[in-house]
Amino acid sequence: MGDLPETKLLQLFDVLYQVRSVTKAAGRLGQSQPTISIWLGRLRHQVGDPLFVRTPAGMTPTPRADALIGPCREILASLGRLTAAEPAFDPATATRRFRICMTDASHITLLPPLLARVRALAPGVRLEAAGIDDGTERTLASGDSDLAIGYLPWLGGAIARQDLFEQDWVCLANSRHPRVRNRLGRRRYVAEGHVSITAGTGATLLQRALTAQGIERRVVLELPGFLGLGAIIGSTDLLATLPRHSGTTLAHGNGLALWPCPVPVDRFEVGQYWHPCFDNEPGSRWLRELVAGLFGSLSRTANPADAPADLTR
Missing domain, CATH: 3.40.190.10 (Periplasmic binding protein-like II)
Structure with missing residues (x-):
């Protein structure tokens, strides 16, 4: 019969304590009566006690069995919690x-x-x-x-990642910019004043591309993030270079002009990480x-x- 998992013996003990019959225990556990008798013999040997004795009322538990049934059921309940399927997440009722x-x-x-x-x-x-x-x-x-969520290539290999969408680069300008009317070329880009966003991995990509091409922008204002950028571009003649998704959102929300960046800058993938x-x-x-x-x-x-x-x- 090979090695018998201890869990089977615990289940037999619990069922036999309930039904007080080897025959009924066999039916409850889906085993033959000889198999249950063999299991019971092994359980008795391990515990060093008969556990159940035959009487006219059935298999009567010994005092040792009465003492062990509580811990046995606690173990079975703990095992059940370990192997139970995790509750499904119901968004309609979740409060987390x-x-x-x-x-x-x-x-x-x-x-x-x-x-x-x-x-x-x-x-x-x-x-x-x-x-x-x-x-x-x-x-x-x-x-x-x-x-x-973002562009976070510096996260360690232990973190899982799923790419979401690719970003290229655009330039924001005042829709009434006096010198950027029908197009934004490289020479005009270099000649104009700029707002520089200094934070984030994307800013590093942009600066690396500008440096590689020998371009030094005339930076008039440095910002640590995008807060207030739309209002600043809308009230000045400055340009801002930023990822497309951010640029499109700010352009639509503030009535700004959006141009392709005239300087080649590497695209990057925005992903989610966990x-x-x-x-x-x-x-x-x-x-x-x-x-x-x-x-x-x-x-x-x-x-x-x-x-x-x-x-x-």
Whole structure:
């Protein structure tokens, strides 16, 4: 019969204590009566006690059996909890909080549609937007953060990643800019004053491309993020170079002109990141599927200004 799992012996003890009959225990466990007799013999040997004795009323438990039935059932209950299927996540009734690490650019581009979808599907769920910093990988691993969204190539290999959409680069300008009317070429780009966004991995990509091509912008204002950028561009003759999704959102919201960046800059993938230990956690999986459904098919947003640029003017 080979090695018999201890769980089987515990189940036999529990059932036999209930039904007080080897025959009934065999039927309850789906085994033959000889098999149950063999199991009972092994259990008696391991415990060093007969456990059950035959009487006119059936198999009567010994005092030792009476003492062991409580711990036996506690063990079986614990094993049942360990092997039980994890409860499904029901967004309609869920009341949990999701903490998502993202940049301030994502606050203006990704967060509004994400919040709208969550409120529609899971009205009891609360979102918390957190920043992205050196502690992001640690908070993902610990479960303090559920997800990170952005361009985060520096996260370690222990963090899982799903690409969502690709970003290229655009330039924002005042729609009444006195010198940028019908086109934005390289020479005009270099000649104009600029607002520089200094934070984020994307800013590093931009500066690397400008340096490689020997371009030094005339930076008039440095900002640590996108807060206030739309109003600044709309009230000055400065230019701002930024990823397309952010640029499109700011252009539409502030009545700004949007131009293809006349300087080649590497594209990059925006993705969602999480720790693999939460791969199968129902709530985390629901959130990732929601994010992928919202942003996984984002394509390059069309804009009338996206005509081929004259790269020399």
